[in-house]
Amino acid sequence: MSGLRQEWEAEAPPRNCTLQDYQGVPARWCPGCGDHAVLNAVQQVARDKQLPPEKTVVVSGIGCSSRFPHYMKTYGFHGLHGRAFPVACGVRSRRPDLHMFVVTGDGDCCAIGTAHWIHTIRYNMDLTILLLDNNIYGLTKNQTSPTTRTGERSNTHPRGNVLPPLNPLSVTLGVTNASFVAQTIDWNPPHLYSTIRAAYEHKGTSFVRILQRCPHFTSHVFAAVQHDMSQVLLLTHDDGIPLEPSMQRLFPNRAAHDPHQLAAARAVAERDDVYPVGLLYRDERAARYDLQTSQGLGKSQAEKMAATEKWLSRYEI
Amino acid sequence: MSTTMADLEATPSASTVRVVDQHIVEIVSDSGEGAQTCGQMFADLVARNGNGIWTVEIIPAEIEPPSRSRAGASGNRIRLGSNPVTNAGDHADIVVALNEQVLYSRIDAGALHPGTIVFVDRTWAEHPDDEIRRRYQEAIEDFRRRGYTVIEAPIEAQCRQHTDDPRKGKNMWALGLLCAIYDLDAATVRENISRRFSRKGDAAIEKNLALFADGYDWTLANVQQRFRVPAHKHAQPMVVMNGNQALALGIMAAGIEVCSMYPITPATSASHFLANALQEAGGFVHQAEDEIAAIGFAIGCSYAGKTAVTITSGPGLALKTEFLGYAVMAEVPLVVIVVQRGGPSTGLPTKIEQGDLLAALYASPGDSPKIIIAPATIEECFHFVVTARRLAEDFRGPVMILSDANLATGQQPFPKPQLQSSWLAPPVEQAAWDQSVPPFAWDPETGLSRRPIPGQRGGEYVLTGLAHDEASHVAYESAINQKSMEMRSRKLAVLKSALHPPQVHGSAEGDLLVVGWGSTLGCIEEAVDQLRGEGHRVSSLHLRFLSPMEPGLKKIFERFRKVLTVEVNYSDPADAAFITPESRRYSQLSQLLRSQTLIDIDCWSQVPGSPIPPSRIVAELRRRLEMLRQES
Known part of the structure; x- marks a missing residue:
């Protein structure tokens, strides 16, 4: 611009996204619901990584936790019950430029969406999956979920759940090509934040199970854990989830765990005496399907027409 | 049978050539004996000659059925005509059967009638197994009683002069037989054979040429029946293919980059074609973990501003209906191809039925107005995909194409389509979105609206299958629900207003x-x-x-x-x-x-x-x- 001194002719100031830039309509989860904490953590990760909101997509299914995209001011896809994964894979298949989060619940992921869960882990596309596991169906009002503990009463099992709960960590670690599996808790914001951030930074499908309190139906389930942190085992390792000094005080139980050892990860996942918290497994070399599906994005119209013409000509008589 | 004998002319040999305006030929064999290759090559020859054709595949239900069994018949029906041929017709005029049992499967199917000329390999008359010899003789007598003109041809014996494995050679011999009967140019056939077997080396070419020539010469020397179906050279370049290949090429021509599918008969062959071809055009075939994931993946692509199709058949459609309703509700452009087969349930997987019209129209929760089109010819299978993509984007929702097993496997020549670059235009521009325009700014008259896609700054919104307002915010208010239902329905009336009455x-x-x-x-x-x-x-x-x-x-x-x-x-x-x-x-x-x-x-x-x-x-x-x- 004329009249301005040379040094003032700077480019537009770099864009600086604040937390507000990621905040959609006010969240309408129950007061005290663990989902609020996860939402805050995701927004903080987005801000700290300065993800352009228009380049960020949150995909979900159906359930309390699947309301998540509405509370973000990014692009969102609030889909069908159990079907967040195939939609997210479809988006990712041709859009390597986007930042993607998939939010699902224990009913959505571990019951109605089980087939997609298994295969999405195997596809290992670049997705950050957050399983908000409150051990219950909340939105439909208190039905047993696959992760409900034995003996817990619900509207569908008023005399108590007869089956042992499904373990989302060991199931995920049993899937060929799993590349990132972690567990965290909604009531420790620093660990929640660090875990989601590490999951976001992982290239491939990162699966984070979040133990999430439901104040309405399962408040007793994690209350005991919250008040007796000896029931939690903090996994520590240089390649694990970065830990703040405060966490050392809050988690009396700690164990060194190398996240590159699959057998050790499976063993930790299967412990039923404690909830392991931290990074169980990471494999950066796992095959990524999205690297295949995004090939050819740069083809010009002329190239596409030439290819079509070539195949069409084979049928010429 | 409407064959008309238009003319009779003398030929150098004692036989006469009947000139007919159309004829129906079948070749059947055990699975694995190559009758389909023979049929395809014959169809290709007559189509090149300028004849109209319609071909039908005769397919056994199993991959390797037992030999000499009725259920195992494999081959082709080719109806050729002087004019364009639009269907497979009625009774066969000529059937070449490599054993008598596969011929019975065609009799059971009602494909023959008195007067049909039947060529049967007479090798079974000399088979060491008494039972086989007996069954063959009984069948030949039965065929004659039924009024067929039976010609026992020494197919296997003749083939043994050229190959140690006549099972793999009889089809070329039969091709020679057919070419002699229909007076096709043997030089062109020899070129085709050389091309077809070029990858297998010179020895293979020589062997197949010899088998062809033997069948041709034997027929000239021994068969009186000759026919000619006058052909008119095509004035323009033509292609010949089946309906699934036409759909697949239509997908490419329409600039669709992702075909998301789960294997299901009779739709899958389109994906087989695309698995190779689409990659060369920069796209890919996604084989999903199930039918639901297949459509969900396609919807994800489309939401992200890319073009996608999902292709299935009846049982797959049943599984996709929840997502179809989502695409209607959330107004996601999507092409859904249903190659119909017999129902209900798993029904008749390889057979034709038009039983999914009402399922396509209604099988989603609530009111889910969507566009449904149905090609009537192979050529339309190609062009309707291009139309469907355009309609899906203009009217912002799913467009279903109802094909069927008859189109899927039938072959017909049609003018080679001229590809247009406008067919490939990207669905949406990536420019910034005017923040004051909501993601569902329904035009109050037409219900039409434009959509932002991820990456467009200012357009951030959450797509949802819940009732929503123009801003895509979840809205359960009566007035909003009434209006949004009306807007989605209005689009169909708008499309209808643009259509012409049928001829x-x-x-x-x-x-x-x-x-x-x-x-x-x-x-x-x-x-x-x-x-x-x-x-x-x-x-x-x-x-x-x-x-x-x-x-x-x-x-x-x-x-x-x-x-x-x-x-x-x-x-x-x-x-x-x-x-x-x-x-x-x-x-x-x-x-x-x-x-x-x-x-x-x-x-x-x-x-x-x-x-x-x-x-x-x-x-x-x-x-x-x-x-x-x-x-x-």
Whole structure:
């Protein structure tokens, strides 16, 4: 611009996204619901990584936790019950430029969406999956979920759940090509934040199970854990989830765990005496399907027409 | 059989050549003996020659059925004509069978009639197994009793002079036989054989050429029957392919980059083609973990501003219906191809039926208005994909293409499409979005709106299958729900206003109007033409748009005394036990037409698992015309 001194002719100031830039309509989860904490953590990760909101997509299914995209001011896809994964894979298949989060619940992921869960882990596309596991169906009002503990009463099992709960960590670690599996808790914001951030930074499908309190139906389930942190085992390792000094005080139980050892990860996942918290497994070399599906994005119209013409000509008589 | 003997001419040998305007040939063998290759090569030759053709694959249900079994018959039917051929026709004029048992499967299917010339490999007459020899002799006698002209050809014995494995060579010998009978240019055939076997080396080429020549020479020396179907060289470049290949090429031509599918017969062969070809055009085929994931993946692509198709058949459609409803509700452009097969449930996987019209229209929760189109020819299979993509984007929602097993495996020549770069235009521009425009800024008159896609700054919104307002915010208010339902429905009325009334085949008025849709076009028109030739006042009309339907139907129907749909799906026969006008369940299109026009439209529909041949339609229409005559 004329009249301005040379040094003032700077480019537009770099864009600086604040937390507000990621905040959609006010969240309408129950007061005290663990989902609020996860939402805050995701927004903080987005801000700290300065993800352009228009380049960020949150995909979900159906359930309390699947309301998540509405509370973000990014692009969102609030889909069908159990079907967040195939939609997210479809988006990712041709859009390597986007930042993607998939939010699902224990009913959505571990019951109605089980087939997609298994295969999405195997596809290992670049997705950050957050399983908000409150051990219950909340939105439909208190039905047993696959992760409900034995003996817990619900509207569908008023005399108590007869089956042992499904373990989302060991199931995920049993899937060929799993590349990132972690567990965290909604009531420790620093660990929640660090875990989601590490999951976001992982290239491939990162699966984070979040133990999430439901104040309405399962408040007793994690209350005991919250008040007796000896029931939690903090996994520590240089390649694990970065830990703040405060966490050392809050988690009396700690164990060194190398996240590159699959057998050790499976063993930790299967412990039923404690909830392991931290990074169980990471494999950066796992095959990524999205690297295949995004090939050819740069083809010009002329190239596409030439290819079509070539195949069409084979049928010429 | 409407073969007309137009002419007789003498040939250098004692035999005479009958000139016919059309003929039907079948070649059948055990699975693995190459009858399909022979049939395809023969079809390719006559199509190149300038003949019209329609071919049908004869496919066994198993991959490796036992040899010499009726269930194991594999091969082709080729109907060739002087003019374009629109359907597989009625009875075969010539059948080449590599054993007598596979021929029985064609007899069971009603493919033969007295007078059919049957070539059977007589090697079985000398087989060391008594039982096989006995069954062969009994069959030959039976064939003669049935009135077939039986010619026992020493196929295997002749082939043994050129190959140690005649099982792999009889098909080329049979090709030589057919080429001699139809007086095709042997030099062209030899070129084709050389090209086809070029990858297998010179020895393979030589062997196959020798087998072909032997069959050709043997026929010239031993067979009196010769036919010529005069051909007209095509004035423009032509292609010949089946309906699934046409769909696949249409997908590429339409600039669709992702085909998301789960294996299901008879749709899957389109994906086989695309698995290679689409990658060269920069796209890919996603084989999903199930039918639901296949459509979900495609919806994800489309939401992200990319172009996607999902392709399936009836049982897969059943699984996809929840996501189809989502695509309607959230207004996600999507092309959904359904290659129909016999139902209900897993039904008849390899056989034709038009049973999914109502499922396509209604099988989603709530009111889910969507566009449904149905190609009637192989050529339309190609072009309708291009149309469907355009409609999906302009009208912001799913467009379903209903093909069927008859189109999927039938082959027909058609003018080679001229590819257009406009067909490939990206669906949306990536420029910034005007923040003041909501993601569902429904035009109050048309219901149409534009959509932002991820990456467009200012357009951030959350797509949802819940009731929502213009901003895509979840909204349960009565007025908003009423309005948004109206907006989604309005789009169909807008599309309908842009369509032309369908053309009537025949006169615009008369006694009987036959209405059809999909692959029955050729059979219906052939039947109507035959009856019109006899002076009957019958016409036909074929619908390509089924939702919304082409306009002006009531006016057209009112000019006929009776309107009758002919469909390959189930309806109760009007005169069966317990069936009254009140309890009778009508065929699918007739139900829709009755409700739309309030005209007492009748139906005649059958579920034979095969196309209804023109002769059966003629017979039924005759009956109907006679009923009308008696009424008046």
